[in-house]
Amino acid sequence: MKSFFAYSIAAAIALTVPTAASSAPNGYRTEPMNSTDFEVIPRARQDVDGYWCxxxxxxxxxxxxxxxxRIYVLRGYGPSLTTGRRTAVQFSLKMPTNVPQQNSSFQAFAVGESMSVQGANGRCRAIPILR
Incomplete structure (x- = not known):
């Protein structure tokens, strides 16, 4: 009886505490910057597909x-402006207006790079369980 009461209290507290950020199903955190721009912040995973997902x-x-x-890269890897975490990628639903010239070296998230929501959603996949 005591454990039922304890679980009931814990559930009630969990349901009343508001969440500050949005969590994607793949373990990334997303924070809005304004009505069209947002940051994706990794927790454990840090693969490119996870950011797009x-x-x-x-x-x-x-x-x-x-x-x-379309979802556009607003800024590649860098510190989070919304959380202060060391790594985040900024995205926007608006095409960036001042896209700097890109050099020829590979960049995982080049400013102005874009993908449809459907295409980015296609990058969501189950995380393999390692044993």
């Missing part, structure tokens, strides 16, 4: 973007 999830669920809406 989280961006698609946030664009659909929180910003109401359609499947054909």
């Amino acid at each position: 989280a961006a698609a999830d946030f664009a659909r669920r929180k910003l109401g973007a359609g499947w054909q809406q």
Whole structure:
């Protein structure tokens, strides 16, 4: 009886505490910067597909973007402006206006790079369980 009461209290507290950020199903955190721009912040995973997957999830669920809406890289890897974490990637539903010239070296997230919400959502995949 005591454990049922303890679980009931814990559940009630968990349901009343508001969440400060949005969590994508793949373990990334997303934070809005304004009505069209947002950051994707990794927790444990840090693969490129995971960033795009989280961006698609946030664009659909929180910003109401359609499947054909484009998501643009606003800023590649850098410190988070919303959380202070060391690594984040900024995305936008608007095409960046002042896209700097890109050099020929590989960049995982080049400013101005874009993908449809549907294409980014296609990068979501199950995380393999390592034993």
